[in-house]
Amino acid sequence: MANTNDIKSTTSSAQQNGQRSEDKGANNSPLQTSQGTTTINDTVVAKLAGIAAREVSGVYKMGNAARRAFDAVSERIPGAQTSVSGGVSVEKGERQAAVDLSIIIEFGASVVDVARAIRRNVISTVEQATGLEVVEVNINVTDVHLPEDDDQNEDEGKQLQ
Template sequence: MNGASELSQAGGRTVISDAAVTKVAGIAARGVSGVYSLGSGSARAIGAIRDVVGATDLSQGIRAEVGTSEVAVDVSLVAEYGVPLQALANQVREAVYHAVQELVGLKVIEVNVEVNDVHVADSDSAKSPGVAKPPVKATERLAASFKDPNPQDRSATGETV
């Protein structure tokens, strides 16, 4: 027997954690065109802070229940405005199903998708009359402060900090 055959016949147990499955599912869901972000409002706010400090949570907005041979996945997402929501949910479901089935090797019994918000891009709101531009969020202000680690007083040049 060669080494590969001997290894494939070796006994033992494999345990795949919920965290591993949620990460695979999260990466698959984020890869679908039309998905703006994953998670609920509070999870996205915390996720924005994590993104700023370089600790992106790839499992945000994903919940998985992993059994010995089966898995069920719940996905919570924000869609881009203009994307048909039912079609987007079906594409996310298919992407997550395929990724978990292929990479994790467990039977996927269901992928539930919750579209909890729609993101309207700033450039679109500027073109559309009657659509108010959303206020700058605290997380965006926080992100901007991290991008300029040495803010200086620019009042002499007329700039505000």
């Protein structure tokens, strides 16, 4: 993931082409106005990105093996909730953000198509909700979910009861 200094120095392709968005100019951020400054916590961006990624068809779950194990235990505890930001890490500057996602893809889905759809949805959601420019969305596909994995998990659940 880009570090904070890289995020601040990265320019969008629109800026490289000489086009400037009026809300993304050097001193004209929608988060910094003459009436005050709005600060957005990294957690907010992570949750928005996680929700946006989960909306994409072909994404089975978010996170790596350790995160999935934690979520599996959490699901068995009454009232416990799994985190919508699981599998998401964010690095945020004053005007820009970079997002790293770990996903499990459904068997048969195109990794390229799913990744493209995730990037589009995450960028759109985060930029629209926060006013931050999303400079990159890195996606790590950690596993492929097979239909027989569900059958195996159901059998294990029955044995535990």
